[in-house]
Amino acid sequence: xxxxxxxxxxxxTIIDNLPEPVPGRRPVHTIxxxxxxxxxxxxxxxxYCIAEHxxxxxxxxxxxxxxxxxxxxxxxxxxxxxxxxxxxxLPDGTASDLIATTLGEFFVRNVDDFFEFAxxxxxxxxxxxxxxLKLLDILQLKVPPRDPYPNETRxxxxxxxxxxxxxxxxxxxxxxxxxxxxxxxxxxxxYHAVHTFMVTAPDxxxxxxxFSWQPVAGVRNxxxxxxxxxxxxxxxxEDRLRRWPARFMLMMTIGEAGDALDDPTRPWPGTRIRVAxxxxxxxxxxxDQEAAGERISFNPCRLAPGIEVxxxxxxxxxxxxYEVSREMRGGCPFRFR
Amino acid sequence: xxxxxxxxxxxxDWLPKNxxxxxxASRTLVPFWxxxxxxxxxxxxxxxxxxxxxxxxxxxxxxxxxxxxxxxxRAEAALAIAQNKDAIYAGLNNVGTVHFAxxxxxGDNICMFSVYDGDFTNxxxxxxxxxxxxxxxxxxxxxxxxxxxxxxxxxEAFIQWVHERDLYQxxxxxxxxxxxxxxxxxDRAASGNDDLTLLPRKMVLQLRAxxxxxxxxxxxxxxxxxxxxVRKQLGIGW
Numbered sequence: 001x002x003x004x005x006x007x008x009x010x011x012x013t014i015i016d017n018l019p020e021p022v023p024g025r026r027p028v029h030t031i032x033x034x035x036x037x038x039x040x041x042x043x044x045x046x047x048y049c050i051a052e053h054x055x056x057x058x059x060x061x062x063x064x065x066x067x068x069x070x071x072x073x074x075x076x077x078x079x080x081x082x083x084x085x086x087x088x089x090l091p092d093g094t095a096s097d098l099i100a101t102t103l104g105e106f107f108v109r110n111v112d113d114f115f116e117f118a119x120x121x122x123x124x125x126x127x128x129x130x131x132x133l134k135l136l137d138i139l140q141l142k143v144p145p146r147d148p149y150p151n152e153t154r155x156x157x158x159x160x161x162x163x164x165x166x167x168x169x170x171x172x173x174x175x176x177x178x179x180x181x182x183x184x185x186x187x188x189x190x191y192h193a194v195h196t197f198m199v200t201a202p203d204x205x206x207x208x209x210x211f212s213w214q215p216v217a218g219v220r221n222x223x224x225x226x227x228x229x230x231x232x233x234x235x236x237x238e239d240r241l242r243r244w245p246a247r248f249m250l251m252m253t254i255g256e257a258g259d260a261l262d263d264p265t266r267p268w269p270g271t272r273i274r275v276a277x278x279x280x281x282x283x284x285x286x287x288d289q290e291a292a293g294e295r296i297s298f299n300p301c302r303l304a305p306g307i308e309v310x311x312x313x314x315x316x317x318x319x320x321x322y323e324v325s326r327e328m329r330g331g332c333p334f335r336f337r
Numbered sequence: 338x339x340x341x342x343x344x345x346x347x348x349x350d351w352l353p354k355n356x357x358x359x360x361x362a363s364r365t366l367v368p369f370w371x372x373x374x375x376x377x378x379x380x381x382x383x384x385x386x387x388x389x390x391x392x393x394x395x396x397x398x399x400x401x402x403x404x405x406x407x408x409x410x411r412a413e414a415a416l417a418i419a420q421n422k423d424a425i426y427a428g429l430n431n432v433g434t435v436h437f438a439x440x441x442x443x444g445d446n447i448c449m450f451s452v453y454d455g456d457f458t459n460x461x462x463x464x465x466x467x468x469x470x471x472x473x474x475x476x477x478x479x480x481x482x483x484x485x486x487x488x489x490x491x492x493e494a495f496i497q498w499v500h501e502r503d504l505y506q507x508x509x510x511x512x513x514x515x516x517x518x519x520x521x522x523x524d525r526a527a528s529g530n531d532d533l534t535l536l537p538r539k540m541v542l543q544l545r546a547x548x549x550x551x552x553x554x555x556x557x558x559x560x561x562x563x564x565x566x567v568r569k570q571l572g573i574g575w
Binding site: 105128131132134135137138139140141142143144147161164165166167168169171172174175254256257258259267269270271272273274 | 342343345346348349350352353362366367370386387388389390391393394509510511512513515516526527528529530531532533534535536537538541553554555556557560561562
């Protein structure tokens, strides 16, 4: 268990790198929206995991979609990691959470890496690269860095790149972030829980797994070269759900001996067995967004019996960090079991 | 995107999209950088692995340039396959580890694309034993093929010949391609003094060295299952 002081340092480190503090709000993934829906497990899910939400009955679900940036400025159209935090409300009043983002792999392996990353990847002034330097990039067969978005004056890109150049484990995550783009809808992106979890089957077999949400509507990003629109994702989802529910398939990939179980920077090969665990149907954007999204306190380690954390040190650290963040912003406490 | 850009900014942004510039760059910049920072061809076939999931549904993408680069050469290749249809089906059924296999003519190349279970060398060895005559009929039409036929008498040389024509399989993640380049150069360090912004150039130069590649490990609807498991589950036996 990561001690409480480390959890506080983790959260403080994130807060210290914000353009300005946002008391009472999440330090990152600050802008978001709550959505209600139902999850129905597939008929094979129960053969892999005894967790209650995989037994086939319909379970009500709260989802909070979010932009990854910290702070109150809303930039839906900027290239950014998006979040999809899901709470499965179990019949006995407990819950199981699944926190996923559009980033397939994380960029640090453990807490020490994170602190080092945070030291290097500071917010720095970001300006358009002069034309002659862009020309030099092109002559070297490099792709010049993108131009700043309107009103984008600072970002962490240069520091993150510097960190990735020194640490090969970080390169995949940092590279993916640089190309991640902006979805046309929160319902048109894939979300990955990144960490490995252990699931227990009815016969007692424990398997290492990774979860992903796959949008039934398909993945689609906005056009890279268009001027990004700052506010569209909430209205788009409201309009979409007024017409028709949005669905996601929950896919569970089963790891094999030798796969990285405790390292979220390392992907698993696409050759692993992939099980369709169920379908999430989103139906409604509640009017009371404070209750539906802002006050809910998700935690990636709040898991129903039948799902356990792996030895992933980042997952372990998130347990405490999410609780510290909840206390700091006055989020609703929710029992773990 | 932003409005404060000048004429030169717009020109430089437009330049990489311009077909003429791409042609000029292909003839000047790419050869220059290939000379200045040479890149070795990466080997074909699946990456070695002991894990079960990596050893079922492996891909072979064999590209064999035809000796006679004309419709006549292509027709000869088509005829060689057509004449051996029974032998191919019987061989595939006997080998029993092949999910899919097909011959394709692309330009002046005869290609064999297949998805198989198990070790590559055993896969080719099994084929030589069951349909060696078909391989001989096809390979004799291709460049360099005469050196390895009859394949039944040149088993190891034939396996190496096939391996050399199997496409490099670019990893699913872009940065793993860098790890392949590093491994080929004997660099297995966990960290280095890299420059991630050079990834586009490294990709360009690698695709110069390996002009034909397979992109990613391929999508699988039921990953992790062998031919035998699928047939058993479906109750269609052998």
